[in-house]
Amino acid sequence: MKLKTLLAATALSALATAGMAQDALKIGMITTLSGPAGYLGTDVRDGFLLAIEEEGGTLGGVPVEVIVEDDGLKPENGRAIAERFLERDEVEIMTGVIFSNIAPVVAPLTLRAGRFYISPNSGPSQFAGKACHENYFVASWQNDTLHESAGIAASNLGYNNAYILAPNYQAGKDALAGFKRFFTGDIVEETYTQLGQTDYAAEIAKIRAAKPEMVFQFLPGGMGINFMKQYDQAGLRDEIPLVLAAPSADINILRAVGASMLGVQNTSHWNHDLDNAANVAFVASFEETYDRAPTVYASQGYDTARLIASALRATGGAVTADMDGFRAALKAADFEAVRGPFAFNSNNHPVQNWYSREVVEIDGEFRNRTTGIIVENHADAYVGECSM
Numbered sequence: 001m002k003l004k005t006l007l008a009a010t011a012l013s014a015l016a017t018a019g020m021a022q023d024a025l026k027i028g029m030i031t032t033l034s035g036p037a038g039y040l041g042t043d044v045r046d047g048f049l050l051a052i053e054e055e056g057g058t059l060g061g062v063p064v065e066v067i068v069e070d071d072g073l074k075p076e077n078g079r080a081i082a083e084r085f086l087e088r089d090e091v092e093i094m095t096g097v098i099f100s101n102i103a104p105v106v107a108p109l110t111l112r113a114g115r116f117y118i119s120p121n122s123g124p125s126q127f128a129g130k131a132c133h134e135n136y137f138v139a140s141w142q143n144d145t146l147h148e149s150a151g152i153a154a155s156n157l158g159y160n161n162a163y164i165l166a167p168n169y170q171a172g173k174d175a176l177a178g179f180k181r182f183f184t185g186d187i188v189e190e191t192y193t194q195l196g197q198t199d200y201a202a203e204i205a206k207i208r209a210a211k212p213e214m215v216f217q218f219l220p221g222g223m224g225i226n227f228m229k230q231y232d233q234a235g236l237r238d239e240i241p242l243v244l245a246a247p248s249a250d251i252n253i254l255r256a257v258g259a260s261m262l263g264v265q266n267t268s269h270w271n272h273d274l275d276n277a278a279n280v281a282f283v284a285s286f287e288e289t290y291d292r293a294p295t296v297y298a299s300q301g302y303d304t305a306r307l308i309a310s311a312l313r314a315t316g317g318a319v320t321a322d323m324d325g326f327r328a329a330l331k332a333a334d335f336e337a338v339r340g341p342f343a344f345n346s347n348n349h350p351v352q353n354w355y356s357r358e359v360v361e362i363d364g365e366f367r368n369r370t371t372g373i374i375v376e377n378h379a380d381a382y383v384g385e386c387s388m
Contacts, residue, residue: 023063024063024065025059025062025065025092025312025319026064026089026090026091026092026093027064027066027067027092027094027095027308028081028082028085028091028093028094028095029045029066029068029069029095029096030078030082030096030097030102031045031068031069031070031071031096031097031098032070032071032072032073032099032102033068033070034070034072035072035196035222036196036198036221036222036223036226037073037098037099037196037220037221037222037223039221039252039295039297040098040121040220040295040297041070041096041098041297043295043298043301044098044121044297044300044301044304045068045301046301047120047294047297047298047299047300047301047304047305048096048120048301048302048304048305049066049305050282050289050290050301050302050305051301051305051309052064054285055309058309059308059309059312060308060309060310060311060312060313060317061312061317062312062313062316062317067085069085071097071102073099073101073195073196075101075102075104075105078097078102078105079105079106082094082105082109083109086109086110086113086115091115092115092116092319092320093117093118093308094106094107094110094116094117094118095117095118095120095308097121097122098121099121099171100124100143100169100171100174101169101170101171101195103122103127103170104126107119107136111135111136114135114320115135116135116137116319117133117135117136118137118138118139118304118307118308118330119137119139119140119304120140121297121300122138122140122171123138123140123141123142123349124170124171125142125144125170125174125380125382128142128347128349128380128382128383128385128386129382129384129386130385130387132348132385132387132388133348135323135327137307137330137344137348138348139300139303139304139307140300140303140304140350141349141350141352142174142350142382143170143171143174144174144175144177144181144380144381145178145354145378145379145380146178146245146246146247146267146269147174147175147176147178147216147218147245148178148179148182148354148378149245149267149268149375149378150178150179150216150266150267151180151181151182151183151216152182152183152354152374152375153243153265153266153267153356154185154214154216154243155184156356156374157214157243157265159185159243160186160213161187161188161212161213162179162185162188162212162213162216162243163187163191163206163210163214163216163240164176164180165190165192165193165203165215165216166192166193166218166219167192167193167194167195167218167219168193168195169195171218172193172218173192175218175245176190176218179216183216185213188210188211189206189212191203191206193219193223195223196223197226198226199230200230201230203227204230204231204234207236211240212240213240214240214243215231215240215241215242216242216243216244217242217244218247219248220248220250221247224248224249224253225253228253228261229256231260232257241264241265242265243264243265243266244265244266244267245266245267245268246266246267246269246270246296247296248266249261249264249266249268249368250295250296250297251295251366251367251368252295254359254367254368255366258366261366262360262361262366263358263359264358264359265356266356266357266358266359266368267356268355268368269339269350269355270296270299270300270338270339271357271368271370272294272367273368273369273370274338274355274370276338276340277336278336278337279299279338279339282294282299282302282338286302293367299338303335303337303338303339303342306335306337307333308330309335310332310333310334310335311329311332312326313329314328314332315329330344331344331348337352339352340352340353341353341376341377345379345380345383346383346388347380347382347383347386347388349379349380349383351378351379352377352378353375353377353378354373354374354378355371355372355373355374356370356371356372356373356374357369357370357371358371
């Protein structure tokens with residue numbers, strides 16, 4: 001089934017008869033679909049919808065209606081949409097949030113309303129620690145862990161110092177904290193940029209002057225594309241190598257930047273070439289359906305839907321009608337994740353493997369090739385602060 005057919009089927013489900021709509025479990029998806037970072041939300045959405053399509057319009061055998069809206073990367077939009085989803089549409093599950101400036105707005109509203117919040121991407125540190133909640137789950141990663149894996153990789157590669165930069169918002173702060181937590185070398189300088197920034201001339205000049213052995217940056221989506229193009233144009237790619245985490249080296253960035261990304265070392269909890277049955281089937285299905293390769297965000301949307309499906313199957317479709325049962329079923333994570341081994345820690349954040357990758361050229365296309373496991377069964381640093 002191609003993209004237009006899948007989206008048409010989704011639209012028809014939203015326009016179902018009143019009787020059918022009453023039977024369908026409502027899931028609210030607030031995500032970022034517009035602007036330079038819009039492809040992140042698009043891929044989370046499409047991965048999620050693919051899992052539903054593969055089950056014939058259900059999750060765990062339960063009919064579902066997914067209501068999708070774009071937050072435009074603005075917290076005030078996220079708040080308005082969340083209030084509408086919770087009060088008017090009576091969604092029982094909230095998902096979809098990409099950025100960590102939206103999550104601290106949407107998650108508390110959802111939890112106070114007695115619904116479940118299941119993140120396919122953003123995992124701000126506060127919700128892994130002191131602000132943890134029994135109905136808050138993250139199916140992707142806790143923010144820091146993404147970048148802890150890059151810190152481990154940089155240390156393993158023998159770098160003695162690094163220049164690090166990220167946008168000035170919660171995920172950016174978590175990113176640099178995570179990298180520093182496991183990097184054994186010195187930090188030459190730490191810089192925070194504006195969220196959504198497009199011109200990095202000043203930061204690149206600072207890097208050139210600092211002369212670090214390497215650079216680590218967390219600039220997802222369009223930010224990363226702009227930075228990498230300007231970094232290469234400044235002639236620094238060969239002079240000062242980069243070690244990155246998955247959001248700064250996804251396939252869309254590789255395609256946009258091109259040969260400048262060749263050889264870049266990076267880390268992720270997922271890659272297209274992971275050799276497990278669930279992942280092989282997912283990659284093939286996504287490519288056939290959407291005529292494009294999946295990103296890590298698509299894999300997370302898909303796994304989030306399959307996690308929800310596993311819980312719905314266990315409760316017979318009950319969510320708020322059986323809060324304890326649905327919560328326990330989520331916690332069990334009884335599904336085959338496309339990333340490989342997956343479990344929840346006591347703070348409802350993942351325990352999972354992290355992989356090393358290198359950007360290579362395969363048949364004229366730039367892709368990440370998995371080169372090994374960086375760390376196994378890795379948990380976040382905040383679980384000890386969670387009272388659950």
